[in-house]
Amino acid sequence: MDDYIALQWLKGTLKGELQKRGLTYADLLRRLNALGVEETEGGLRNKLARGTFSAVYLCQCLEALGIKNFKIDLVEFVQAQSTPKYGVVVTKKSPFGSGEVVYLPWSHNKPQIGTVIELPSENYADRHGSYSQVCGNCEWVLLPGWSVEDALTTFSNTDLVAKCYACKAYNGLLGSKVKVEIES
Numbered sequence: 568m569d570d571y572i573a574l575q576w577l578k579g580t581l582k583g584e585l586q587k588r589g590l591t592y593a594d595l596l597r598r599l600n601a602l603g604v605e606e607t608e609g610g611l612r613n614k615l616a617r618g619t620f621s622a623v624y625l626c627q628c629l630e631a632l633g634i635k636n637f638k639i640d641l642v643e644f645v646q647a648q649s650t651p652k653y654g655v656v657v658t659k660k661s662p663f664g665s666g667e668v669v670y671l672p673w674s675h676n677k678p679q680i681g682t683v684i685e686l687p688s689e690n691y692a693d694r695h696g697s698y699s700q701v702c703g704n705c706e707w708v709l710l711p712g713w714s715v716e717d718a719l720t721t722f723s724n725t726d727l728v729a730k731c732y733a734c735k736a737y738n739g740l741l742g743s744k745v746k747v748e749i750e751s
Contacts, residue, residue, distance in 0.1 A: 574618035577625065581615055584632050598631035669715060671729070671738040672747045673703035678737060681728040681745035686710065686738075691721075700741070707733035718742055 585595060592615070596608050604627050614620045629637055677683065684690070686709040694712035701708050709729055710718065723742035730737055739747030 578615060578618035581628055595631060599627060602627060602631055667698050669698055669700045670703045671700060673736045673738045674747050675736055678728055678745050678747060681726045683728050683730050685732055686729040702731040702736055702738055704736040705734040707731050715741060
């Protein structure tokens with residue numbers, strides 16, 4: 568199991584347990600504080616959103632929720648997450664103002680073929696168009712101001728894959744020969 572799937576499992580498990588019991592983050596926070604775990608609501612929300620917390624913290628949360636027995640069925644979860652999906656690039660109106668955002672297909676797994684370039688970088692300078700190419704995973708802007716035509720002209724028939732500087736996901740560049748699996 569790769570890190571991404573493990574993080575998804577952690578996030579889903581705790582959020583699912585909260586939903587099953589009809590509890591909110593504030594309820595869990597009160598219960599954690601009663602156990603002597605010092606936490607803020609913002610800190611709790613961030614940990615559950617990212618899935619990055621220790622096994623001790625997971626156990627504290629389970630205790631706070633009153634869970635005595637906890638079954639870990641990782642095989643079923645991994646199988647549910649592992650179905651590859653291929654798709655087209657999604658273009659949406661930019662949440663940052665005018666223009667549009669192109670969400671690139673992405674994966675946490677390095678493709679078998681292709682040369683990896685880290686973006687953004689000085690080698691692929693910002694443009695001044697109304698589009699932006701963003702990481703399909705974290706929405707970090709990889710190619711600011713680049714239109715679809717710019718990307719197709721620059722990357723057509725290459726074997727380049729863009730590694731996001733922020734989340735380290737591998738993004739399939741428009742026009743590149745490398746097909747990147749879309750994870751959702």
